[in-house]
Amino acid sequence: MSESLTKRATRRWRMGALLPLGAVLSGIAAAAEAPPAEGAGEEIVLKDVKVKAARDKKTGAYKADTASTGSKIAMPIRDIPQSVSVVKKELIQSQNAFNLRDALKNVSGLTIAAGEGGRTGDSITLRGFSANSDQYLDGVKENGQYSRDTFFLERAEVLKGASSILFGRGTTGGVINQIFKKPTGQNHVIGDFTYGTYDFKRSAIDAETAYDNVSARLNMMWQDSDSFRDYNYLNRWGIAPSFRFKISPDTELSANLLHQEEGGVFDYGVPIYRGKPADVPINRYYGFTDNQMQDTDVNVATVALSHRFNEALSVKNTVRYGDYDRNYLTHLFGAVNDTGLTSTVARTQALRANNQENLYNQTDFVFKKPILGFNNTVMFGAEFGWENYDFKSKNSTGVPSISIFNPVLTPSVGSGLATDFSGTLATDRYTETRTYAGYLMDQFELTPEWKLLAGVRYDVFSAAQNDRLNNANDFGRIDRQWNPRAGIVWQPTKAQSYYFSYGTSFNPSAEAYSLSEATNTLPPEKNRNFEIGAKYDLLDGKLSATAALFRLEKNNARTASPTNPDLTVLSGEQRTDGFELGLAGEILPRLDLSMTYAYLDAEVTRSNSTAVGTISGQTKSLQGMIPVNVPQHSGVTWLSYHLTDAWEIGGGVFYSSERHTDTVNEVTLPGYARLDAVLAYHQKHYDVQLNMFNLTDTVYYESGQTRSALPGAPLSGQLSMRVKF
Template identity: 70%
Template structure:
């Protein structure tokens, strides 16, 4: 999960940037400049990237610009404006086929797509305005309005069904032209009130959120030149890509496979309070109330629906800090997933109540050696009850008969263990199981029909972690390296398609000066073959050995 944060004006004046060149003709430039004049501060970020790929016939090209402004209207009031425009084009690629439940043993660059039909275009525009006012040192309010416009136009490249058996196995491919556009408007208001209660420190937070989204999705399936079929077999171990590859529809005229328009509205309010029982013990509690409405207009089929869900989502926690260097906590939260949350769900889910989620976590944090080294640990359980499953009576319908659970443990160590020697160690254990389900699927290896019940969730490694360390040889020179590790993962819901575990070794050498830095990164030093993600019939290989040289400057 990526938490995207705008780079806002800080009131300083300066410019920094970087230029990167790497293997597979990777080129990237980024500039960050800001200044301030009286009560107005401005900041500008621009980025351009152009790269080929270790995967044949793949490339990516993107550029973006993100200006931001801050106006200090008064000592207690400020207004910020953040804008973002980003465009990208590349290739829709799911990687190599799965064969007998494992990624096919072919070179990681092997491409199985349609070489004369490659398209993945994305266009993003986002504008955010935030007004903050401090009524006093104890009471403040912030109102944020965000508008987003997103467009994604692409030609898919999907594997259809399992690989064939025999001396020359093949796999079928399908392709479709797809376009999805989405437009969002949200308004969020947050109040913070800091005032002692019954002689104890207390922080009260409350606010509201209102918004709407409009999601439009169209797709058109590809056919051969004579229009006789929509599946195209290709050899797994000797793929031949020729100019006779079928032509996909170039526009959305004629018969469409999908044409849906979905509207959603969100109305929510929340209240959250942190109360200091003693200076060492803090209690946190609150709830959020959501009303989520959705309407879908299916322009070519009987999949129109309308749905409204409303529910409280409580959360609570207890924090104990017996000393300044140690703290312990417990937290609980409840949330829900409405049936229309994906904005493209079919009408057979329209009457389903929301799925329910419960999260429990207990953990600790220790700041050691005067805060130079930090250690963390957490034990948690994530539960999803009445999860959506396929009806045993009618396979076109879904029912709330499932249960999923993830039990996990995380530990981390970060900071300076000796002068000039820094480390970052993280480890995660995840036991993600489907506890109850009446959904079944045919195994890609056994050919037998199996239930999801008792299976491990897809693409979740049981063990994973990162060990990274850097050492400053001098005030200017720094070296480092580390290992990224993940145990095997299942790529399908009946646990017959497997992505093998791996350990990847990276390294870095850097030279630092006051106004510039030079850094060399080497990825996958041992040229390990590994797979980043997968599905029942496909696996996406990770990057083989590669390197990038970056020159950065700051003034």
């Protein structure tokens, strides 16, 4: 293992050396005298010419007017009868949000969780429901398990509520759609260089060029950093080229590739003690110092061909291949032996490897032609895809317990360490899934003020599981599901938009690549979302205000059978009632704002299932419990004020109320408010930016599980320089 890590580290450092360092100073302005005019005895006075090296200020930088996630085509957000949040690159850059999960903290109703069970990488809860498999890139599934960087992203769009008509299985709370940085036909080179506390080092390049009918763009990133957590580190590099070929005025071919590698430490933080994170220093590490491993290798290739037949009809076909390879040593906490200051916590360790391959082909037609004098847009198409998932796990033996308040770290677990997959395995499973789907949607304009959106999608989702350890666990099933969607939009003026929508989604038993004797005969869970909302443009369109009131419910959730607890039936219920508010844009001259707030009232309203509380030791019903990782209140406010054309100051507050991390609500992460700030100096050819995080040095916990909590970063800072050619 150590040799492999050394080779990976060497490749990362070589890659880092390819990213140039340097800066371009501001340019020199020069003026030339005008030649004397006829009748040269007269004195000529030239007007003063002011030359500014600072950047042209962009107002409303955080406000998005269009989105491509609420439909199959890019359309005005005001026309989408559903809540859509857009995190633009300007906000990502202002906050130095280098990870997608940090950028998504700006989205109302969305929280980040620690990985559940065998899952690692980005783990997301949206409107009270898991959205782990609901990640997309340019509208096509991209659901591998890894921590996503933002170096290749133009922005992130989040569609809220059940949305299987657009994206198929899952999508209960909504979807996260990443938008790739694509060629724009310009010529530029931008280099970003950052250094921060805990020896944080990062370089990135965004280069673009165009010639005749061909344009290309290249994004590259290298990062090497330690952590406020002891014995933690992160090495990451990535490359993301993209191309666009204009074959004819009506035909275009585009292609892009994402390659990202990462090495780090599997660390879920500190143990839970008496229902809360243990009162220990947030840097305290409880693992082993010489057998850490968490390696990820991701490759995602996409090719899209679009053609316009005429003014009314166009088509786009997209093919995507994804390969996600992850190898890691887990470190999980077990039961606590509560003896006060001498308390100990059990530990488990396993060597795990998961490889996932995706192949998707998606065809989308758009037909725009008035019907009976009414404007009309019909969208229809098909999707075909397969996903293969291979998962192995081997437990280490002889893993000792450790003191919670006075831990003594040991270098390894000796001969019990799982170093390969020979011998006895805990899991060895291979799952294949297949998706075949077709959809039809229509946006019909009754009048300029009234618009209707309706459609339906039909999915066939099949899964076959091969358990290499026990043939009795070889299962397969096929699910067939219709999912409708309907919405109405009323726009009495250009500034106002009000809507009501209804949408559905489904969760098949094999959604997460696993079937069991209890679930292989169960049809999908079904969900529905009712939503009413408003979108309002203020201050001559410089500021947008949004509000949404919704109910999201799962009316046939999996639960234990009332007659046989070993069986699973679809008779449970879970629902989330809530509302969201948002403001984005320029609220005063030179003052930009992004503000979101969500209130979530989530509850398991009916369940026969029970669980044993890790604190009380009592068996409790899940009915009446709040789902895992759902704060009742959460929100973000981020302000940016341009003191002059060159100087910018800003900051914001990230807020969350308390959350439960276990199913019977005995474990709680406390609520928190974190204050960040930014100071930037902008010039034509360079920017300098200072970001400060957690200015009040608040102790808080970003995520957690039943037995662990991951602390957030303490007071820290990063200094960045951006060079622009």
